Structures are given as C-alpha cells and as structure tokens.
Amino acid sequence: MKIFFNGEELEVDNGLSLAQFIKDRGLTPDGTACAVDENIIPKATWSDFKLEENMHLDVFTLVAGG
Amino acid sequence: MRYARQELLPDFKGSSGLLASKKVAVVGVGGLGGLCTYLLAGAGVIKLTIADGDCVSLSNLHRQVLYRMHDIGHKKTEICKKAILELDDRAEVGVFPEINSGNFEEFAAGADLVLDLSDNSATRMFISKACFARRINYIHAAVGGYRGILSAFWYADPEFIEKFGCYRCFAGLLPDLKPAGILGPAASMMASAAAMLALQVLNGNTDLKGYVQLFDLKNNTVKKLGLTKDRSCPVCGG
Ligand SMILES: [Zn+2]
Numbered sequence: 001m002k003i004f005f006n007g008e009e010l011e012v013d014n015g016l017s018l019a020q021f022i023k024d025r026g027l028t029p030d031g032t033a034c035a036v037d038e039n040i041i042p043k044a045t046w047s048d049f050k051l052e053e054n055m056h057l058d059v060f061t062l063v064a065g066g
Numbered sequence: 067m068r069y070a071r072q073e074l075l076p077d078f079k080g081s082s083g084l085l086a087s088k089k090v091a092v093v094g095v096g097g098l099g100g101l102c103t104y105l106l107a108g109a110g111v112i113k114l115t116i117a118d119g120d121c122v123s124l125s126n127l128h129r130q131v132l133y134r135m136h137d138i139g140h141k142k143t144e145i146c147k148k149a150i151l152e153l154d155d156r157a158e159v160g161v162f163p164e165i166n167s168g169n170f171e172e173f174a175a176g177a178d179l180v181l182d183l184s185d186n187s188a189t190r191m192f193i194s195k196a197c198f199a200r201r202i203n204y205i206h207a208a209v210g211g212y213r214g215i216l217s218a219f220w221y222a223d224p225e226f227i228e229k230f231g232c233y234r235c236f237a238g239l240l241p242d243l244k245p246a247g248i249l250g251p252a253a254s255m256m257a258s259a260a261a262m263l264a265l266q267v268l269n270g271n272t273d274l275k276g277y278v279q280l281f282d283l284k285n286n287t288v289k290k291l292g293l294t295k296d297r298s299c300p301v302c303g304g
Contacts, residue, residue: 030241035291040278042231042296043238058291060280063210064243066094066185 001053006060012051019046027059034059069110081269085110088268091177092116093165093193095146097253098207098260099183100132105261107150111268112157114150117173118142119164129250165189170196179267181205183260187240194233195301197221203267206233207260210246214256214281217293218267218274230276231295232302252283 001014005025012021018041022029034041035058041049051057069082090111092103095118103116122130122137122145130142137145147159162173170193174180180202182193190206197204197219204219219233220226259281263274280289297303 031243039292040236040294042235042294044296044298062237062240063208063213063215063246064187064190065208065210065246065248066096066098066183
C-alpha cells in the first residue's frame with residue numbers, strides 16, 4: 001500500500017505497524033517523534049498503531065539545544 | 067508611550083498592564099533564552115526570573131546576541147540581567163544558577179509561565195516534570211541544526227492535560243542528544259518564536275493550544291502538529 005513519509009510517496013506492506021516502520025527505516029525510537037496525519041502518535045502506542053493506505057507520516061529527530 | 071506600536075495590534079491593545087503583572091521564569095539564557103528574555107522584557111514582561119549556570123565563552127558569540135567579547139568569563143545571567151535593566155529600569159530580574167530539584171521551587175515561585183530554553187535533555191525532562199507537578203504553564207523551545215521545536219503545555223489547565231498530556235507524552239524519554247551544529251540566525255529565529263508564543267500565552271491567546279510547531283529554519287516553513295496524550299505516560303497518565 002501507499003503511504004507518505006516526510007512528504008514522499010512510499011510503498012509499504014499492508015498492516016505494517018508504526019514501530020516496525022520506524023525500525024525498518026533504521027531509526028531509533030528514542031529521540032524520534034512521529035505524527036500521522038498531523039497528530040503526534042505517542043511512542044508507547046507505536047507497536048499497536050497499524051499504518052493504513054494514504055496515511056501521511058512526519059517522522060523527525062528531536063533536538064534539545066538552546 | 068513605550069508600547070504605542072505594540073498596542074496598535076488589536077489583540078495587544080491595552081495589554082501592557084496585563085503583561086507587566088505576569089511573572090515569567092526562563093531556564094537557560096544562551097542562544098534561545100538570552101534574546102527571548104530580552105524580547106519579553108521589551109514587550110513589557112518585566113517580572114522575570116532567569117537561570118543559567120554558564121559563563122560567556124568565545125564559542126557563544128556567533129549566536130548569543132546579548133553577549134560581547136568583554137563579557138567572556140562572566141556569568142550569562144548577570145550580563146542578561148544588565149541588558150534587561152538597560153532596556154527597562156522598572157524590570158525585576160531574579161537570577162539563579164543551574165536549576166535542579168533543590169532550587170526549582172524557589173525559581174518557579176509565583177511564575178505564571180516557565181520557559182525551558184535549556185541546552186540538554188536531562189534538564190528538559192526535569193523542568194517539564196517539575197512544571198507539571200506544580201501545574202505551571204510551560205513552554206518548550208529547542209533548536210539543533212536547521213530544526214526547531216516549539217510548544218506550549220498549559221499545565222495549569224486540567225482540560226489541556228486530559229486532552230493533550232505533557233512534554234513526556236510528546237517526546238518520550240529523551241536520550242542524551244549530542245550538541246548539534248547551529249547558525250546564529252537559526253537560534254535567533256527560534257528565540258523570537260518562543261517569545262512570540264510566550265506573549266500569546268500570557269495574553270490569553272489559545273490559537274496554538276494543543277499543537278507543537280516544527281520549524282524548518284533553512285526553508286522557513288512551520289508545520290503544526292496536534293499533541294496527543296499518552297494514556298500510559300509515567301508523568302501525566304493514569
Ligand atoms: Zn504525559
């Protein structure tokens with residue numbers, strides 16, 4: 001199925017969890033945040049969160065500098 | 067009159083009394099906090115408490131606009147306080163070193179809003195949790211590379227907490243992030259954005275309530291993402 005990852009179209013397996021998607025991209029959950037369709041998805045729910053066709057994902061690295 | 071141009075804005079008309087009555091506590095007066103605090107003081111937020119344990123160093127000068135060569139080796143809080151008092155001698159500026167569990171209570175006493183503009187993960191996790199525990203409204207602003215993150219957490223509002231949670235819900239457990247590269251303009255853009263958000267919160271504007279703003283400081287774009295409460299959050303959940 002087709003999803004959008006940081007604005008780019010991407011083909012992923014049906015029923016893929018957000019946690020697995022993040023892992024497949026080589027990202028570590030700590031220090032990473034993710035929004036689906038412009039709403040933040042809390043990290044604790046990533047493994048239960050199933051991606052669906054046409055979802056828009058914004059995945060970004062957190063920063064702590066001041 | 068000092069605020070004539072500011073009060074031409076319909077939403078800030080007659081706001082000087084309100085802003086002068088608010089007390090804001092700022093953690094960190096480096097690249098974000100120095101300029102941000104100065105802008106707040108300029109806007110009439112003259113009851114300020116600032117905290118920073120650092121002294122000015124040569125490597126700060128490319129982005130920390132309050133500091134000069136002759137300030138190197140001096141405490142940032144002292145230079146920042148002096149700059150604020152030169153801008154407005156009515157200002158009351160409390161000064162603290164690094165904030166920890168031992169001095170947070172005194173630092174945040176009477177504050178309507180705490181701004182976390184610090185430079186490390188551990189301080190950020192601590193400040194958010196301490197503000198949550200005392201239900202003090204809290205603004206988080208951070209910058210690294212060309213990325214900026216900005217959000218207000220209205221901890222004084224139980225409905226906000228119920229719906230949007232806390233900083234921990236958003237960020238999870240923040241690892242110790244390595245200092246990122248940074249350009250002066252990127253730090254100053256986020257400092258200004260943090261001051262803008264603080265003025266809105268103090269002035270009762272709720273347009274950004276429940277959102278985190280994600281800044282691309284190279285292409286000048288801002289994405290607004292909705293905050294979501296984590297029902298299992300160890301800080302605010304349950
Ligand atoms: Zn929480």
